[in-house]
Amino acid sequence: MFILKLMMVTLSEENYLKAIYHLGRLGSLSVSTNAIADRINAKASSVTDMIKKLAEKNLVNYVKYQGVSLTEQGRITAATVVRKHRLWEVFLVEKLNFRWDEVHDIAEQLEHVKSEKLVSKLDAYLGYPTRDPHGDPIPDKDGNIKSIEKSLLSQLRLNDSCVCVGLIDSSSDFLKYLDKNKIALGSNIQILSKESFDDSMTINVDGNIINISQQISNNLYVKIK
Amino acid sequence: MFILKLMMVTLSEENYLKAIYHLGRLGSLSVSTNAIADRINAKASSVTDMIKKLAEKNLVNYVKYQGVSLTEQGRITAATVVRKHRLWEVFLVEKLNFRWDEVHDIAEQLEHVKSEKLVSKLDAYLGYPTRDPHGDPIPDKDGNIKSIEKSLLSQLRLNDSCVCVGLIDSSSDFLKYLDKNKIALGSNIQILSKESFDDSMTINVDGNIINISQQISNNLYVKIK
DNA sequence: ATTAATATTTAGACAAAACTAAATATTTTA
DNA sequence: TAAAATATTTAGTTTTGTCTAAATATTAAT
Ligand SMILES: [Mn+2]
Ligand SMILES: [Mn+2]
Ligand SMILES: [Mn+2]
Ligand SMILES: [Mn+2]
Numbered sequence: 001m002f003i004l005k006l007m008m009v010t011l012s013e014e015n016y017l018k019a020i021y022h023l024g025r026l027g028s029l030s031v032s033t034n035a036i037a038d039r040i041n042a043k044a045s046s047v048t049d050m051i052k053k054l055a056e057k058n059l060v061n062y063v064k065y066q067g068v069s070l071t072e073q074g075r076i077t078a079a080t081v082v083r084k085h086r087l088w089e090v091f092l093v094e095k096l097n098f099r100w101d102e103v104h105d106i107a108e109q110l111e112h113v114k115s116e117k118l119v120s121k122l123d124a125y126l127g128y129p130t131r132d133p134h135g136d137p138i139p140d141k142d143g144n145i146k147s148i149e150k151s152l153l154s155q156l157r158l159n160d161s162c163v164c165v166g167l168i169d170s171s172s173d174f175l176k177y178l179d180k181n182k183i184a185l186g187s188n189i190q191i192l193s194k195e196s197f198d199d200s201m202t203i204n205v206d207g208n209i210i211n212i213s214q215q216i217s218n219n220l221y222v223k224i225k
Numbered sequence: 226m227f228i229l230k231l232m233m234v235t236l237s238e239e240n241y242l243k244a245i246y247h248l249g250r251l252g253s254l255s256v257s258t259n260a261i262a263d264r265i266n267a268k269a270s271s272v273t274d275m276i277k278k279l280a281e282k283n284l285v286n287y288v289k290y291q292g293v294s295l296t297e298q299g300r301i302t303a304a305t306v307v308r309k310h311r312l313w314e315v316f317l318v319e320k321l322n323f324r325w326d327e328v329h330d331i332a333e334q335l336e337h338v339k340s341e342k343l344v345s346k347l348d349a350y351l352g353y354p355t356r357d358p359h360g361d362p363i364p365d366k367d368g369n370i371k372s373i374e375k376s377l378l379s380q381l382r383l384n385d386s387c388v389c390v391g392l393i394d395s396s397s398d399f400l401k402y403l404d405k406n407k408i409a410l411g412s413n414i415q416i417l418s419k420e421s422f423d424d425s426m427t428i429n430v431d432g433n434i435i436n437i438s439q440q441i442s443n444n445l446y447v448k449i450k
Numbered sequence: 451a452t453t454a455a456t457a458t459t460t461a462g463a464c465a466a467a468a469c470t471a472a473a474t475a476t477t478t479t480a
Numbered sequence: 481t482a483a484a485a486t487a488t489t490t491a492g493t494t495t496t497g498t499c500t501a502a503a504t505a506t507t508a509a510t
Binding site: 010043064 | 496497498499500501504505506
C-alpha cells in the first residue's frame with residue numbers, strides 16, 4: 001500500500017514559486033537570484049536560503065550560481081497559486097464591484113487560502129472565466145494556460161485596427177491612467193498617426209481621439225483585426 | 226498633528242484574541258491560560274508568552290496567575306475577526322453552495338484576510354446578514370452584536386412549540402447528525418414527550434417524529450412560540 | 451588576460467511562535 | 481492548616497524566514 005505524503009507548501013514558499021513562475025515566463029528558463037530578490041522585495045541571501053529549501057522539496061532545479069527553474073511539481077504548484085489569484089480578482093471585480101486597480105493586493109492574500117473545493121466552486125460560480133480583470137490568462141485545474149495571439153500596440157502600423165486584450169504593466173498607476181483615458185479591455189483602437197521622433201501615436205479609442213506615448217503603447221497588448 | 230500608529234496584529238495574535246473573546250463570552254470575564262491552550266491546541270507556556278505580547282500591545286488586561294481579559298481595543302479586534310469569519314461562512318453557503326458542515330475550516334483561513342473595504346463590500350453583497358449559517362450572530366462594523374432571546378430546547382416543557390434558532394456545538398459531526406434528522410435553523414419543533422429517566426425527548430420537527438437524547442436537546446437553541 | 455564590477459553564496463544574528471522541562475503559585479483536599 | 485493536586489510561569493530550545501556583512505564566483509571592461 002502506498003503512503004501518499006502530501007507536501008505542505010508554506011505561504012512564503014508559494015510566493016517564491018510564483019515569482020520564479022512569472023520571471024521564467026518572460027525571460028529565460030533559468031531565473032537569477034537577484035531577479036527573484038527584486039520581485040519579492042527580499043535580499044539575495046534570503047532568496048538563496050529559500051531556493052535551497054525548495055530544491056530539497058523537489059519544487060525547483062537549482063545549480064549553484066546558475067539560477068533556478070521550476071520542476072514540473074513546482075510549476076503546477078505555482079500555477080495553482082496564480083489560478084487562485086486571478087479567480088479571486090475576477091470575483092472581486094465581477095461580484096463585489098471593485099475597480100481593476102484595487103484588487104491585486106487583496107488577491108495576494110486570498111491566493112493562499114487552501115481548499116481545492118473552494119477553488120473549483122469559485123471557478124464555477126464565476127462561470128469558468130479564462131481571463132482575469134487585467135486580461136491575464138487563468139490557468140486551469142492542471143496549471144495549463146491557453147495563450148491567445150496578441151501583439152504590442154507599439155508594433156502596429158499606421159491605420160491598423162485592433163482590440164485591446166491585455167497589459168504588460170498592471171500597476172495601479174497604469175490602470176488609473178487607462179481609466180482616465182477610457183482605455184479598457186475590449187476597447188477598439190485604430191492608429192491614426194505615428195510620430196517617428198518619440199514613437200508617440202494618435203489613436204482612436206472607441207471614438208475618442210487621444211495621444212499616447214511609447215511607454216503606453218509598449219504596455220498594451222492588442223489583437224489585430 | 227497626530228501620528229496615527231496603526232497596529233499590526235499577526236494571524237496568530239488574532240487567533241488568540243478570538244479564543245479569549247469566545248471563552249469570555251460564555252464563562253467569566255477572566256479567561257484562564259489553560260482554557261485558551263485547550264481551545265487553541267497549544268501548550269500553556271505558549272499561551273503565557275503570547276498573552277504577554279498582547280498585554281504589551283494593550284489588547285488584553287493581564288495579571289499574572291489571574292487570567293486575562295480583552296481590552297476595548299482587543300474586543301473590537303476580536304469581534305472584527307469573528308465578523309469576517311461569519312460573513313465568509315454566509316458567502317460559502319449562500320453563494321458557493323457549500324454545506325454548513327464544510328465551511329468552518331475555510332472561514333478560519335478567510336477571516337485573516339485584511340481589507341476593510343473587502344469586508345464592507347462582502348457584507349453588502351450578502352445583503353447585510355445578521356446570522357451565520359449556524360445561527361451565530363454576526364458582529365457589526367463596530368464589533369457589536371444584537372442577541373436574540375432564546376432558550377435551550379432541553380429547558381422547554383411538554384407540548385411547548387418553538388423554532389430552532391441556533392446551536393451550541395457547531396462541530397461537523399453534530400451538523401451532520403442534524404442534517405440526517407432533518408433538523409435545520411428555522412425548523413418548527415414541538416415537544417411530544419419527555420423521558421425523565423434519561424431526559425431524552427420525542428419531538429415533532431416539521432412533521433417528522435423523532436427521538437433525541439439530552440446531548441442533542443442541550444445543544445439546540447430555540448425560540449419559544 | 452588581468453582587473454574591476456556584479457552576482458551569489460556563506461556565516462552569523464535575530465524575531466516570531468511554538469515546544470519541553472523545571473520552577474513556582476494557587477487551589478483543593480484531607 | 482499542611483499536603484497534594486493543579487495551574488501558571490520561567491528558562492532554555494527549535495524552526496521558519498528574514499537580515500547584514502563577509503567571502504567567493506561569475507561576468508564585463510580595459
Ligand atoms: Mn494581481
Ligand atoms: Mn491580474
Ligand atoms: Mn465557524
Ligand atoms: Mn459559524
